[in-house]
């Protein structure tokens with residue numbers, strides 16, 4: 001058996017059974033445009049082929065264990081179980097402006113071990129296959145379709161480090177943005193990395209339109225290495241060098257994520273250091289108040305007050321760097337990275 005989203009295998013199978021290429025096009029249309037969820041709904045192909053496909057392909061390997069919507073109705077978090085009984089998460093965020101964003105996971109767990117992150121506490125279990133990433137996207141597309149809504153944006157900000165599972169992430173982006181597939185604008189797809197330099201170089205080549213977010217979280221090597229072990233492999237100067245090359249190639253503004261943790265990343269001197277680092281660079285900073293949640297790895301960490309975040313924003317403004325404060329959504333449903341899956345694994 002193989003996934004219906006695996007174009008290469010499906011085409012080979014059809015060919016083997018004497019079907020012409022347009023047969024694939026009909027199936028592709030049924031999946032991504034008509035949004036069918038089973039073979040019987042594929043009325044453009046013969047019953048005989050439908051029956052044959054039923055014995056060969058599957059639509060889902062993932063099981064939605066729970067879909068919890070926040071009290072304000074804006075966020076829906078899916079806890080999902082894989083065929084080998086691993087847990088992952090995907091989150092729909094419905095913005096008031098009408099745009100609907102999905103946050104997808106690309107790994108079960110994560111090897112990067114950032115100190116503030118619940119997924120980091122899990123360690124890496126395995127990479128997700130591209131079909132498992134696409135399945136998450138289809139879960140959201142079908143869920144939103146029931147509300148007469150469309151998926152508009154995808155962010156690779158769920159569990160895992162996208163640039164350590166590059167090929168599968170790449171395939172899933174191709175399916176999300178392919179014209180004959182989901183046809184989402186590449187600009188509305190954002191990949192977020194903790195700073196894996198080879199991945200930054202590759203994405204600039206492969207997807208110059210896709211948006212890039214960098215989890216910076218601290219403006220100096222000294223400060224960054226306390227919270228992000230990736231700093232040892234890719235220190236700040238190497239990271240910034242890669243990002244400058246990325247901007248030169250794509251001419252795209254980079255989104256820098258900066259987590260605000262009381263007493264740790266929000267020291268007054270860091271406001272100036274951050275402004276100095278990004279001055280003159282094509283950048284936009286997103287301040288994310290630390291989400292303590294239950295599953296986070298260091299329960300002693302606390303979020304920064306809004307007043308302090310404003311000081312950082314003022315320093316950036318003076319340096320000509322735009323910034324926003326990430327409106328935290330879904331606090332009541334543990335929507336920060338890995339919090340739900342961590343609870344599931346630990347049996348809470």
Ligand code: SAH
Pocket residue numbers: 114116117118156157158159160161162192193194195213214215257259288289290291292293296336337
């Ligand atoms: N590995 C990728 C993507 C996954 S994490 C990356 O590092 O960018 C998505 C974002 O959520 C990252 O910016 C991460 O640092 C942030 N994050 C993780 N735990 C958090 C928490 N408890 N509170 C706020 N943001 C968190």
